[in-house]
Amino acid sequence: MEEPKPTYGNGNNPQHQQPYQQPYEQQYQQPPPNYGQNFGQNGPAPPIPGNKPTFEQSFKLEGPKWNDVWAGILFLITFAGYVAVSGIVLQGYASTKGYNGGSIYGGNNTFGLSTNTLVLFAFVLVVALVLSLAYFFLARAFTKQFIWITGILHIVFGIGTAIVYFARHYYSAAIVFLVFSIFSIICFVSWIPRIPFSVVMLQTSIDVARKHGHVFLVSLIGGVVSIAFAAWFSATLVGVYVKYMPGNNPACTEGAGNCSSAKVIGLTVFITFAGYWITEWIKNTMHTTVAGVYGSWYFCAGKPGGMPKGSTRGAFRRATTYSFGSISLGSLLVALINMLRQAASIAQRQEAAEGNIVGSILFCILGCFIGILDWAVQFLNRYAFSYIALYGKAYIPAAKDTWGLIKNRGIDALINDCLIGPVLTMGSAFVAYLCSFLAYLYLDFTKPAYNQDNKYTPVVMAFAFLIGLQSCNIFMTPISSGVDTIFVAAAWDPQVLMRDHPDLWAKIVSVYPQVQQAVHV
Numbered sequence: 001m002e003e004p005k006p007t008y009g010n011g012n013n014p015q016h017q018q019p020y021q022q023p024y025e026q027q028y029q030q031p032p033p034n035y036g037q038n039f040g041q042n043g044p045a046p047p048i049p050g051n052k053p054t055f056e057q058s059f060k061l062e063g064p065k066w067n068d069v070w071a072g073i074l075f076l077i078t079f080a081g082y083v084a085v086s087g088i089v090l091q092g093y094a095s096t097k098g099y100n101g102g103s104i105y106g107g108n109n110t111f112g113l114s115t116n117t118l119v120l121f122a123f124v125l126v127v128a129l130v131l132s133l134a135y136f137f138l139a140r141a142f143t144k145q146f147i148w149i150t151g152i153l154h155i156v157f158g159i160g161t162a163i164v165y166f167a168r169h170y171y172s173a174a175i176v177f178l179v180f181s182i183f184s185i186i187c188f189v190s191w192i193p194r195i196p197f198s199v200v201m202l203q204t205s206i207d208v209a210r211k212h213g214h215v216f217l218v219s220l221i222g223g224v225v226s227i228a229f230a231a232w233f234s235a236t237l238v239g240v241y242v243k244y245m246p247g248n249n250p251a252c253t254e255g256a257g258n259c260s261s262a263k264v265i266g267l268t269v270f271i272t273f274a275g276y277w278i279t280e281w282i283k284n285t286m287h288t289t290v291a292g293v294y295g296s297w298y299f300c301a302g303k304p305g306g307m308p309k310g311s312t313r314g315a316f317r318r319a320t321t322y323s324f325g326s327i328s329l330g331s332l333l334v335a336l337i338n339m340l341r342q343a344a345s346i347a348q349r350q351e352a353a354e355g356n357i358v359g360s361i362l363f364c365i366l367g368c369f370i371g372i373l374d375w376a377v378q379f380l381n382r383y384a385f386s387y388i389a390l391y392g393k394a395y396i397p398a399a400k401d402t403w404g405l406i407k408n409r410g411i412d413a414l415i416n417d418c419l420i421g422p423v424l425t426m427g428s429a430f431v432a433y434l435c436s437f438l439a440y441l442y443l444d445f446t447k448p449a450y451n452q453d454n455k456y457t458p459v460v461m462a463f464a465f466l467i468g469l470q471s472c473n474i475f476m477t478p479i480s481s482g483v484d485t486i487f488v489a490a491a492w493d494p495q496v497l498m499r500d501h502p503d504l505w506a507k508i509v510s511v512y513p514q515v516q517q518a519v520h521v
Contacts (some may be wrong), residue, residue, distance in 0.1 A: 052305055052306065052307075052308060052309040053305060053308050053309065054308055054309050054310055054314060055292060055296060055308045055309070055310055055311045055313070055314025055315060055318075056314050056318075057308070058296065058299070058300060058308040059292075059295070059296075059308075059390045059391065061318075061322060061391070061392040065322045065392065066322055066325065067322065067323065067325055067326050067392070067393065067394035067395070068325030068326045068328065068329045068394055068395050069325045070325065071325045071326070071328040071329035071332060071395075072324045072325035072328045073325075074328070074332070075277065075281065075328035075331075075332070078273075078274050078277060079274070079278060081270070081274070082236075082270075082271060082274040082275075082278070085236065085240075085267055085270065085271060086232065086235075086236040086239070086271075088243065089236060089239030089240050089242070089243040089244070089267070090235060090236065090239045092239060092242060092243030092244075093235075093238065093239040093242045093243065096242065115238075116446060116448040116450075117238050117241075117448070117456075117460060118234065118235060118238045120439060120442045120443070120446075120460065120464070121231075121234035121235075121237075121238070121463075121464070121467065122231075122234075123438060123442065124234075124435045124438060124439060124464045124467050124468065125227055125230055125231055125234065125467065125471075127431075127434060127435055127438055127468070128227065128230070128431060128435055128467055128468045128471040128472065129223075129227050129471065131431045131434060131468075131472065132223060132431060132471050132472040132474075132475040132476075133223070133475065135427050135430075135431065135472060135475070135476065136219065136223075136475050136476060136479075139202070139206065139476070139479055140206055140216075143199065143202055143203050143206050144199055144203070146199075146202060146423070147191075147195050147198055147199065147202070147419060147423050148195070150423050150426055150427045150430070151184075151188040151191070151423070151426065153427075153430055154184055154188075154426045154427070154429070154430045155181055155184050155185055155188065157430060157433060157434070158177055158178075158180055158181030158184055158433070159177075159178070159181045161177045161433065161437055162174045162175075162177035162178040162181060164437075165177060168444075171357065173360075175357060175360075175361070176348070176360060176361070176364050179361075179364075184426070187422075191419055191422075194417050194418070194419055195419065196511040196512075197414075197417055197418065197508070197511050197512040198417075198418050198419040198420055198423070199511075200504075200507045200508055200511055200512075201418055201420055201483045201486070202420055202479070202483065204482070204483075204486065204504055204507075205294075205420075205479055205480075205482030205483050205486070206479070206482075208293075208294060208297050208482055209478065209479075209482060212293060212296075212297050212301070212307055212311070214293075214312045215290055215293060215312075215478045215482070216478070218286055218289055218290055218312065218316075218478055219286070219475060219476075219477070219478040219479075222282060222283070222285075222286040222474050222475070222477065222478075223471070223474055223475040225282060226279060226282055226283075226470065226471050226474040226475070227471055229275075229278060229279065229282070230279075230467045230470070230471055233271065233275045233467075234463075234467065236271055237268070237271060237463060240264060240267045240268055240271065241264060243259075244259050244260065244263040244264050244267065245259060245261070245264050246259040246260060246261060269339070272339060272342060272466075273335060273336075273339050275466075276334070276335035276338045276339060276342075276466075276470075277328075277331055277332060277335035279470045279474065280331035280334045280335050280338075281327060281328060281331040282474055283331075283470075283473060283474045283477050284327045284330060284331050284381065284385055285316075285319050285320065285327055286474065286477045286478060286481070287382065287385050287386075287389075287477050287478075287480075287481045287484075288315065288318075288319040288323060288327060288385045288386075288388060288389040289312060289315045289316040289319050289389070290315075290477070290478045290481040290482065290485075291315065291385060291386040291389035291390070291481050291484070291485040291488075292311055292312070292314060292315020292316075292318070292319075292389045292390065293311045293312055293315060294386075294481065294482045294485035294486060294489070295386070295389060295390045295485055295488075295489055296308050296311040296315075298485070298486060298489040298490075298496060298497075298500075298501070299489065299493075299496060301500065301501075302496070302499070302500025302501065303500070315389055318389065318392060319389065322392050323388050323389070323392055325395075326385075326388050326393075326394055326395040326398070327385065327388070327395075329395045329396075330381045330384065330385060330395050330399075333377050333381075334374065334377055334378055334381065337370060337373055337374045337377060338374060340370050341367055341370040341371060341374060342462060342466065344363050344366045344367040344370055345363075345367055345462045345465065346458050346459055346462045347363045348360050348363035348364050348367060348458075375425075379421070380399050380403060381399075382421070382480070382481075382484040383399075383402050383403065383406065383484055383487065383488050384398045384399035384402050384403075385398075386402075386481070386484050386485040386487075386488040386489075387401070387402045387488055389485070402488060402491070405491045405492065406487070406488070406491045409490070409491040409494065411487050411488075411490055411491040413514065414487060414490075414512075414515060415487055417512065418483065418487075420479070420480055420483045421480055421483075421484075424473075424476045424479065424480050425473075427472065427476065428468075428469050428472035428473045428476065429469065431468045431469070431471070431472040432465045432466075432468035432469035432472070433465070433468075434468065435464045435465060435467060435468030436461045436462075436464045436465040436468070438464065439460050439461045439463075439464035439465075440457065440461055443456075443457050443460060
């Protein structure tokens with residue numbers, strides 16, 4: 001018996017139709033494992049009311065279950081190394097705390113970071129936490145206006161910061177911020193036609209989070225964990241300088257090792273890399289957990305049994321066991337790229353502090369290119385992890401297969417026209433810029449002994465930027481995860497979107513009619 005042809009649009013316009021193509025299983029040679037399990041026409045009988053299937057039953061894994069084990073082991077080794085380094089340097093700091101001062105003022109340290117810096121990072125953590133929470137609740141409370149608010153705040157703050165730097169005769173930094181502000185204005189103006197479609201996707205993500213699973217709880221727990229780790233990282237960073245920076249340093253005779261600039265550089269590079277990798281792992285574990293919730297909603301909410309039982313727990317359990325290695329591998333790639341971007345940022349700020357405008361602009365351009373590479377890898381990661389959450393495939397095959405299917409289905413057109421990812425990135429950058437600016441003002445007003453010649457200003461500002469950026473990114477992950485997972489699920493089976501979520505399909509068509517030509521079914 002021939003299957004009926006799907007109807008496109010909001011149901012009020014029967015003219016929007018396209019020829020029906022072969023189902024997914026016939027078009028592609030390698031369908032996802034258990035495609036249609038528990039929710040397709042050929043799947044098992046609808047569950048008996050009261051006997052809901054679990055997440056594991058709805059999205060069964062097929063061997064091998066454990067993937068990319070080597071990456072998971074390497075991640076654990078790196079984490080153990082970070083713990084060891086942190087323990088050594090914090091012991092050195094504790095043994096010489098009186099020499100480094102007990103608060104903002106009073107220390108005798110003239111050779112490296114001190115308690116003054118630790119207090120600064122405490123302020124940065126508070127600002128990052130408050131602004132990240134405020135930004136998260138802004139998205140929840142003012143969903144329709146969220147994109148406009150983000151763009152306007154980013155532009156206004158960029159211009160305002162440039163004006164302040166000009167007024168303080170910090171011309172190289174002022175020029176960089178002014179260039180970024182002009183670029184932001186151009187980008188935001190070009191985004192205006194795409195805002196209605198993006199608002200629909202954002203509203204859908206927020207609505208599902210309110211009704212199903214524990215999406216907001218995942219965001220809160222992940223955000224608190226990220227702030228706690230940032231505090232630990234800040235103390236460790238200061239401890240490295242206190243313990244190993246050569247000079248009139250009493251810590252050189254305490255505990256393990258002697259002082260040298262090479263040790264400071266090497267350990268700073270290591271803990272920065274480990275910090276990026278650990279925070280990326282936290283973020284991607286949250287993303288994979290939340291993707292399991294949204295995948296369950298997409299495929300199961302319209303079926304008689306409804307959402308699987310324990311979707312959040314099941315997805316988190318899979319992310320921290322079978323998919324632990326795959327998440328570690330994807331996070332490793334981003335950590336390596338971010339290390340390069342961090343180095344370019346520090347170099348750019350050092351050139352700016354020395355008044356070398358040409359060098360500052362060149363390193364800024366290099367940082368932009370590295371940022372584009374980072375965006376490309378993170379872009380691929382988001383959709384690969386959404387698939388890994390549901391079907392547990394290894395990282396590289398998942399990335400290749402997911403992007404190939406997205407292209408074949410035409411979902412890439414929807415992704416390109418959705419602004420949620422860029423907007424959240426812009427919002428996180430806004431928080432990071434505020435944290436970095438706070439660091440600049442703090443150092444300028446407190447004038448710590450170790451920074452009389454502004455030698456450490458670029459380094460401290462760069463790490464304050466890192467803390468703000470990663471903290472806000474982690475808080476906002478669940479919101480972007482919902483949109484990303486809906487796109488991936490629509491690529492696997494767009495029929496479910498039109499059949500089980502007609503209201504969402506109608507909203508998308510009303511603001512983005514091209515979807516009827518973009519999605520190939």
